[in-house]
Amino acid sequence: MERKISIEQTLCRGCNLCVEMCPKKVFEDGEEISPEGFKLKKVANPTKCTGCKLCELFCPGAINLKIEEKETPSYSPRLRLGRGGPPEARLARGGWRETKNPLTPGKYFWQGNKAVVEAALACGCRFFAGYPITPANEILEEMAKRMKVVDGVMVQAEDEIAAISMILGASWAGLKAITATSGPGFALMQENLSLADMTETPCVVVDVQRAGPSTGQPTRPGAMDMREVRYGSHGAIQRIVLYPESVQELYDLTIKAFNLSERFRTPVILLSDAYLAHLSESVEIKEKIDAFDRIYIPGEPPFGPTPDFSTPSMPRFGDGEFLSITGSTHDKLGARSTADSGIQEELISHLQNKIIKQKEELVDCEELFLNDAKIVVVAFGTVGRSAKWAVREARKRGKKVGFLRPRIVYPFPADKIKELSGKVRKFVVPEMNQGQMFYVVREKISREVVSLPQPNGQIIDPRRILKYLLGEGW
Amino acid sequence: MNIHELRKLYLKQEKTTFCPGCGYEIFINCLLKAVEEMKKKLDDFNFVEGIGCSGWVASNYFKADNFHTTHGRPVAFATGVKLANPKLNVIVIGGDGDTASIGGNHLIHAARKNIPIAVFCLNNFLYGMTGGQAGPTTPINSKTSTTTEGNADIPFDLVKLVLGAGAKYVNRYPTAYPHLLVKGIKNMLSADGFRFMEIISQCPRQYGQRNQMRWASKMLLWQKEHFISKEKVRSLNDETLKDKIIFGEFQSLKEYLELLREG
Ligand SMILES: Cc1ncc(C[n+]2csc(CCOP(=O)(O)OP(=O)(O)O)c2C)c(N)n1
Ligand code: SF4
Ligand code: SF4
Numbered sequence: 001m002e003r004k005i006s007i008e009q010t011l012c013r014g015c016n017l018c019v020e021m022c023p024k025k026v027f028e029d030g031e032e033i034s035p036e037g038f039k040l041k042k043v044a045n046p047t048k049c050t051g052c053k054l055c056e057l058f059c060p061g062a063i064n065l066k067i068e069e070k071e072t073p074s075y076s077p078r079l080r081l082g083r084g085g086p087p088e089a090r091l092a093r094g095g096w097r098e099t100k101n102p103l104t105p106g107k108y109f110w111q112g113n114k115a116v117v118e119a120a121l122a123c124g125c126r127f128f129a130g131y132p133i134t135p136a137n138e139i140l141e142e143m144a145k146r147m148k149v150v151d152g153v154m155v156q157a158e159d160e161i162a163a164i165s166m167i168l169g170a171s172w173a174g175l176k177a178i179t180a181t182s183g184p185g186f187a188l189m190q191e192n193l194s195l196a197d198m199t200e201t202p203c204v205v206v207d208v209q210r211a212g213p214s215t216g217q218p219t220r221p222g223a224m225d226m227r228e229v230r231y232g233s234h235g236a237i238q239r240i241v242l243y244p245e246s247v248q249e250l251y252d253l254t255i256k257a258f259n260l261s262e263r264f265r266t267p268v269i270l271l272s273d274a275y276l277a278h279l280s281e282s283v284e285i286k287e288k289i290d291a292f293d294r295i296y297i298p299g300e301p302p303f304g305p306t307p308d309f310s311t312p313s314m315p316r317f318g319d320g321e322f323l324s325i326t327g328s329t330h331d332k333l334g335a336r337s338t339a340d341s342g343i344q345e346e347l348i349s350h351l352q353n354k355i356i357k358q359k360e361e362l363v364d365c366e367e368l369f370l371n372d373a374k375i376v377v378v379a380f381g382t383v384g385r386s387a388k389w390a391v392r393e394a395r396k397r398g399k400k401v402g403f404l405r406p407r408i409v410y411p412f413p414a415d416k417i418k419e420l421s422g423k424v425r426k427f428v429v430p431e432m433n434q435g436q437m438f439y440v441v442r443e444k445i446s447r448e449v450v451s452l453p454q455p456n457g458q459i460i461d462p463r464r465i466l467k468y469l470l471g472e473g474w
Numbered sequence: 475m476n477i478h479e480l481r482k483l484y485l486k487q488e489k490t491t492f493c494p495g496c497g498y499e500i501f502i503n504c505l506l507k508a509v510e511e512m513k514k515k516l517d518d519f520n521f522v523e524g525i526g527c528s529g530w531v532a533s534n535y536f537k538a539d540n541f542h543t544t545h546g547r548p549v550a551f552a553t554g555v556k557l558a559n560p561k562l563n564v565i566v567i568g569g570d571g572d573t574a575s576i577g578g579n580h581l582i583h584a585a586r587k588n589i590p591i592a593v594f595c596l597n598n599f600l601y602g603m604t605g606g607q608a609g610p611t612t613p614i615n616s617k618t619s620t621t622t623e624g625n626a627d628i629p630f631d632l633v634k635l636v637l638g639a640g641a642k643y644v645n646r647y648p649t650a651y652p653h654l655l656v657k658g659i660k661n662m663l664s665a666d667g668f669r670f671m672e673i674i675s676q677c678p679r680q681y682g683q684r685n686q687m688r689w690a691s692k693m694l695l696w697q698k699e700h701f702i703s704k705e706k707v708r709s710l711n712d713e714t715l716k717d718k719i720i721f722g723e724f725q726s727l728k729e730y731l732e733l734l735r736e737g
């Protein structure tokens with residue numbers, strides 16, 4: 001056996017481990033000093049070496065120990081690193097596809113929570129993780145039954161932090177993933193939602209709102225998280241948030257939530273509430289669904305910034321791309337950069353702009369009587385049902401009122417409101433909370449905006465809104 | 475290939491930012507050697523890490539798929555990755571604070587559910603990255619930045635904890651015995667189901683300095699004094715066994731308690 005020992009001086013950290021741990025005292029202090037102030041080492045007595053290999057295992061790579069063993073193993077480690085994924089990983093994938101709905105087209109009579117589950121499965125979601133909480137429980141229970149049938153994965157997690165962690169992990173493993181919770185659970189998810197923003201990870205989070213704060217009234221509806229979903233995370237960037245008003249819309253907007261999430265590589269929040277979740281209505285199922293799958297182009301950088309604020313390509317684990325996903329500030333390849341202000345600024349700008357630049361496409365509103373309206377009722381989700389009835393009744397009584405209901409709550413359709421504010425005298429915002437979206441509306445315009453809050457855990461009675469529109473106060 | 479060459483091949487940069495003498499370097503070396511001896515490549519594995527010095531091991535240096543997640547949550551993230559694609563070989567690398575304090579809940583549930591992932595817990599007895607505060611594994615009387623008079627709380631025995639939660643394969647090795655570490659890592663990587671390994675690792679910067687062991691070598695000698703292999707345990711009398719921590723491989727809580735003479 002012939003042995004050659006050398007030390008690559010630039011890699012020596014002066015930790016002293018070789019000197020102290022070599023049983024044969026082969027190493028000694030050299031003359032040079034490391035930046036940390038430690039003496040670099042030298043090989044002093046190479047002939048004493050017995051080849052125990054301890055030194056190289058203790059050393060951070062400086063010691064180069066060459067021991068010619070008689071039988072060199074037939075195996076030589078493949079030096080080909082990267083692009084080592086399966087052949088299919090070398091093809092681009094993703095984009096729009098028309099897919100057949102697995103259910104027979106026609107009318108179904110479903111509870112709101114059930115509609116979410118069926119829509120998720122229909123557009124290809126195959127991973128659910130969740131933790132029991134009223135009023136979202138039926139989603140968890142239904143997923144437990146349905147995921148089995150479609151060969152998907154359903155995990156009952158140990159808590160909501162685990163649930164969101166799991167769906168983000170699953171998303172990078174290549175599956176469309178979803179979780180469902182309510183206010184208290186949503187609060188626990190905030191840290192990892194922020195990670196999802198930063199790592200551009202698609203996923204859908206359903207927040208079935210209930211009357212809060214805190215445990216509040218778990219079975220009663222509320223719209224208590226309207227601001228939290230958008231601004232609750234540290235370093236809140238942009239969020240896409242949808243709020244349907246009916247079981248049909250819950251179905252349609254669940255599909256839309258997945259499509260937006262996959263297209264923009266961002267978490268999408270689907271709001272619901274204790275009323276919608278347990279309401280049973282008929283849902284019309286069409287034969288075909290338009291589904292968007294995240295785009296992957298082999299070899300493209302997996303993170304922003306992109307030249308035109310477009311969404312970057314998304315590989316999955318196992319594609320052979322050496323994916324480096326981190327919540328730390330990173331460059332396009334995922335390499336961490338924790339102190340460079342330029343990289344931080346570019347990344348934030350990318351995360352912001354990849355959504356904001358597409359904001360026209362992200363406007364989805366129901367509008368009624370806006371042509372001649374002097375007063376516009378702006379309502380979100382369930383409250384829209386009451387407000388719409390009240391507006392219609394008020395018009396029968398000659399009032400010039402209109403109705404605006406953004407299905408996509410965020411990015412907030414600010415341009416639309418601004419445009420209306422040119423001809424409208426007043427906006428009113430009825431809400432099942434103490435006034436949250438009121439502030440968002442008011443922030444955008446200089447017209448009068450009136451808050452109609454009702455945080456009592458009850459659906460807002462349409463007659464109450466009507467009375468207000470007829471001038472009887474709130 | 476020797477360690478020098480393996481590091482050149484598999485690490486994104488040759489010089490790390492770990493402090494001189496940090497045990498995490500030994501873990502990196504042993505992991506690379508284990509992978510090589512198993513005739514595998516590093517990128518056959520999918521790494522998931524939390525936040526801490528331990529979180530930098532794979533995320534900053536390994537040429538392989540990795541997910542650097544949030545503090546305490548890597549086990550939950552890894553569960554999602556593994557269940558979504560069972561073909562992936564999923565490895566978690568976490569600190570003791572990461573896996574056993576903030577992430578303790580995920581650890582015990584993954585063990586209970588036998589989620590097929592390998593969890594490597596780098597136990598340096600405290601919170602390294604944030605400046606050396608006491609953690610769930612800080613030994614009694616040890617000095618840390620939050621226990622300057624000595625720690626009064628009883629630390630977790632992670633082997634006992636994870637076996638108690640239902641894990642079928644757990645091992646513990648100190649960095650003072652790198653050849654055993656290599657063996658332990660190989661067994662971890664080839665076992666099935668949920669696997670947990672506690673690597674007792676020296677942190678000269680935060681722990682050593684405060685506890686009269688400024689040099690890494692001194693910490694390794696301390697390890698050699700205080701840790702004893704399970705094969706040697708039987709020959710000790712109860713009194714000497716009291717101050718020792720057992721290392722080796724363990725398949726059941728019953729076996730472990732018997733070795734501790736608590737059975
Ligand atoms: C939620 C959260 N809380 C606190 C921190 C701050 N933090 C970063 S690293 C760390 C401790 C790391 O200690 P350990 O897990 O033992 O790893 P080590 O640095 O010792 O390897 C803490 C508390 C954080 N990043 N996230
Ligand atoms: S073990 Fe390596 S890094 Fe440490 S002193 Fe010796 S040669 Fe230098
Ligand atoms: S192989 Fe063993 S004997 Fe030879 S220099 Fe290294 S530690 Fe010393």
Ligand code: SF4
Pocket residue numbers: 491492493495496497498527598602603676677678679680681
């Ligand atoms: S602080 Fe401790 S654990 Fe962290 S790099 Fe330094 S020596 Fe290693």
